[in-house]
Amino acid sequence: MSDKLPGFFDGTEMPTAGWWEALWPDPAGVLATVGVKPGMEVIDLCSGDGWFTLQIAKIARHVIAVDIDPDLLQVARYRLTENGLTNCDFISANAYDLARLWIDPVDFVFLANAFHGVPDRERLVGAVLNALKPSGQFAVVNWHQCPREQTTVLGEPRGPRTELRMSPEQTIKAGESGGLKFKELVDVPPYHYGVVCERV
Numbered sequence: 001m002s003d004k005l006p007g008f009f010d011g012t013e014m015p016t017a018g019w020w021e022a023l024w025p026d027p028a029g030v031l032a033t034v035g036v037k038p039g040m041e042v043i044d045l046c047s048g049d050g051w052f053t054l055q056i057a058k059i060a061r062h063v064i065a066v067d068i069d070p071d072l073l074q075v076a077r078y079r080l081t082e083n084g085l086t087n088c089d090f091i092s093a094n095a096y097d098l099a100r101l102w103i104d105p106v107d108f109v110f111l112a113n114a115f116h117g118v119p120d121r122e123r124l125v126g127a128v129l130n131a132l133k134p135s136g137q138f139a140v141v142n143w144h145q146c147p148r149e150q151t152t153v154l155g156e157p158r159g160p161r162t163e164l165r166m167s168p169e170q171t172i173k174a175g176e177s178g179g180l181k182f183k184e185l186v187d188v189p190p191y192h193y194g195v196v197c198e199r200v
Contacts, residue, residue, distance in 0.1 A: 020051045023153050023191075027055040031110070033186050034139035034194045036060060040107040043131060045095055046114040050076025056110065057085045064089045064102050096123055099130035107133055112141040112192075115171065116164045125178020125197075132199040138180055141194045142166055151191045159191065171195040 024030060031052065036042060040060045044053045047065035049072045056063045057080055067073050070092040080088050093101050098109075109128045118124050128138045145165040148157045159165070166174075172182045172195055180197035188194050 019153060019158075023158070024051065027052050028059065030112075030141065030188055030194075031055055031059060033188060034110065034141065034196055035137055035184075036108055036110065036139075041104070042108045042110060043098070043102065043106050045098070045109055045111040045128070047076060048072050050079040052110065052112055053088065054079045054083060054085070057088050058083075060087070060108075062087050062089075064091060064106070066091045066093065066095055066098065066101065068092065068094060096120070096127050098127040102131060105133040105136065106131055107136050109136070109138045110141075111139070113143070115140045115142055115174070116160050116166050121174040122178045125175055125180060129179045129199055135198055135200070137183065137196055137198045138175065139194055139196045140171055140175070141188055141192050142168075142171055143191055144193060145170075146191075168193050168195060172197075 036056060036059055038059055041062050042056050042060040043064045043066060044056055045066050047053045047067045050065060053063060053065045053076050065073060065076050065088060073090045073092050077090055091101050109131060132138065143151060143159045143165050145167045148159055148162045151157060151159045168185050175195060175197035176182055181200045183198045184196040186194040
């Protein structure tokens with residue numbers, strides 16, 4: 001993004017692999033829950049160090065990892081190379097420019113743990129809409145709107161500050177305000193939900 005997103009760490013350092021594994025022991029299951037399927041062309045938006053990018057690459061025909069931080073993308077690139085996967089492109093850029101960054105429309109855009117920190121959500125959703133094929137889907141995985149003290153990982157409170165957290169209704173409204181149609185709300189245990197919208 002044009003400004004560094006607060007992200008779900010709210011300005012602190014990115015987690016270690018052990019932290020990710022504790023929070024998301026089954027990333028492939030999360031992807032299946034929100035609707036990522038074999039044969040899809042998928043954008044992993046604000047992909048960070050590639051925890052989900054790796055699993056998307058194992059499922060989808062092709063994945064495009066987009067993040068503003070080139071160092072995190074380098075970690076993601078290493079993850080995929082280490083696993084022998086070559087069906088991924090890595091783009092370090094502003095997510096608002098998504099449709100310009102990748103001109104071929106995609107089937108699915110996935111965004112986890114970042115939407116609460118987007119300064120202009122309507123603008124971002126509009127960019128996602130323009131990057132999707134007709135009937136393409138946008139999945140936002142967000143922390144539940146509960147006190148941060150209740151979302152502990154490895155014994156410590158984690159996630160964005162309580163006041164930054166969004167309800168499912170707020171996330172749905174943001175998707176619709178950007179031109180997408182709400183499709184589905186899914187539970188992503190232990191601390192998240194997923195809102196899936198589509199281009200119609």
